[in-house]
Amino acid sequence: MFLFANATIYIGLAIAIYSLLIITLGISTKNQKFINSGKGGLIALFVCAALAMLSLFYLLATSQFQYEYVHDYTSSELPIIYKLTALWAGNAGSLLLWTFFLTLYMVMIVFSRKMKGNPMVPYISAILLANAVFFFFILGFVAKPFLLLDTVPIEGKGLNPMLQNPGMIIHPVTLYLGYVGLAIPFAFAMAALILKNVDDFWIKATRRWTIIAWLFLSLGNIFGGQWAYVELGWGGYWAWDPVENASFMPWLTATAFLHSVMIQERKNMLKIWNISLIIVSYALTLFGTFLVRSGVLTSVHAFANSNLGLYFLIFMAVAVILALYVLMSRYNMLKRSAGEFQSFVSKESSFLVNNLLLVGAAFAVFWGTIFPLVSEAVRGTKVTVGLPFFNKVEAPILLSMMFVMAVCPMLAWQRSTVKNLKKNFTIPAILAVLGMILMVKLGIQKAWAVIGYGVIILLLITHYLEFYRGVKARRKMTKETPFVALYRLMIRNRRRYGGYIVHLGIAFITMGIIGSQNYDLETMKTVDLGQSIEIKDYRLNYERLDQKREGINDIVYADITVFKNGKKLGSFQPEKVFYGNWEQPSSEVAIISSLKEDLYIVLSAWEDDGRATFVVKVNPMMNWLWFGSFMIVIGALFAVWNGKYGNVTPRYTGVRREVS
């Protein structure tokens, strides 16, 4: 097994190098045979990665502790699902998973029906293969998944209990799928440039890939936040930690990319911008990995420090330099074929503003993340910027983005006249202002919250009008019932309405963020048995402190009866778990969730006489966040779904070559 598993890695490396060379050779000598050989290599590569994955799964499932990786991350009493998902608990396994996805995507693209006979294929394969060579090299020489220990231990160290949570099963997988997914549009863009194609074929061909990668990236961030909320016991979901920023930055630039490509498709503009954006997004996925794995920044996430990060930095630098070189050498061609803006106030310019804001937001995150490094290099002291910095900077940027999002659907392409603006915006604007006045009257007086919710009201109204007008126009012609009309309207224009659903999801998330950031309450109190804690309209009666045993873990828990406005809500048990095979205990919080707010109870400490210290928080509108996330998924899936309509395969009109 040892030989076999390692063979998959090293043979994989050999195949990857071979395929890369043979395809490059095939391109330069225009020999289809070489290219075909390289394509065969892609399949072999995928088989290698798949077998390596299977081997590691097998070793983990059967608890073969003589393997370092199995020993470090699992123990024999672990449920089988966590034994298997321990595959992505450490560096080597995560990278193996990444490699596997990469090879999977490669095979899917190179052998897809749509790409048959397309001269871009060899170039795309070569670019992706360069990535594969890098990953197999890392797996073969830096982070080896199949290392044997000198002795055979009887028991493993177990999986960090914090990682034993459903959120952690999915979170890394989705993030990696997102990261890998961004390599695809990058490879297409580069291939198009190398072939001197300046049309938008690469954008149309990768539209689905980009949306799917974006969806996974969003999911990765959301699951991460959700995991932090239920598992870490500090009552928050986002802390602007370097590791979180690392995955948020590519999300921002990928979002910008998704929007600006629409301008290129429609108006033939922003070509250089789009290519730069995809290069940046791709580079940021590698940069994020560098940040996370190298330990250059103080972060509580603290993955083991290794020189792994350095390899990623070098690889990223090489990739970016090559990409920029290609871009520069084609700069004039792109410039010559670009379209022009017609008007100040138009959909195009609003997309541009949205792009600038998104990229600006990404830059601000980047700035804050690397600021300690920069200041240390320049001035000798590590100046840190924390939560307040990010909140101060990101809140206005993202709020203005919401505003652009609210007005954009109502703007016309090309140019919007004053009359048109008046007609479209009078009612929504009045309603939004009325809503804001109403909020102030009702006692919501924090400026940020009022402005934020005002903008969201505007957004909801404009989006509602979009749906309403579409349905009305359709019914005029077809006389369908409203629901049928709505349904048919939406499936005939999936991308547009899917996008609107995502917008609404973002609006819900924003409402949740504004609510939970501005109106959260926290209290910390030590109480005797039988005493109670009061917060807002809740009363928490501390009834009992006890201990129980579950498997090899000892659990200390408190019984708390919760009353709201005198009405009993039930009994809840915040716990502290002491693990049989893990040094540090962890808090299991009790969360009482409703549409309006979450009551979040943490058992922090207790004394011998039964007194216990609780941290109790009220986090408003948390469920809105999760609901919005759900809508994002629905919207994105709706947009990429293979429907009956508007599903034309983009036609390749670029340069022809002898080989494909």
Place this chain on the structure above:
Amino acid sequence: MKKNTIVMLGGFIIAGAIVFLLMAATPGSSGVELTMKELLATQDQHKDDFVTVEGLLIEDSIKWNPDKIELKFDVKNNEGQIMHVIHNGPKPDNFSEGVITILQGSPTKKDTFEAESVKTRCPSKYEGKDIKDYDPETHKDKLNQPPKEK
């Protein structure tokens, strides 16, 4: 003027606004990250700063007052220097000997650090190693960075 130029100009204004926002927000919400040695040597200068500092926890020194919700403990660095810490909040989950604590707050009194937040970092939180095996020497370089040129 061409429309493209106008739009570009608008773009620059937005970019400028974002840069301005960055500049404006940086000084107010930033702090300094110091090593314990630096902090103890230059304590007076940093009285009003928001300081991030790392130290190794001394378990015997932990005093927890549940009624006032006040946690007192000492941290040390590898050169044996000791600093007292006061924190108004409960103990983090893995508060045991030799764990690296990341403290954020300000040094109000002589040799005493008032921490607004106390986070612990298991040297290898996600890397499946035992804390028992943790050798303080491993992170010596992290805790003892020599002061860079002034």
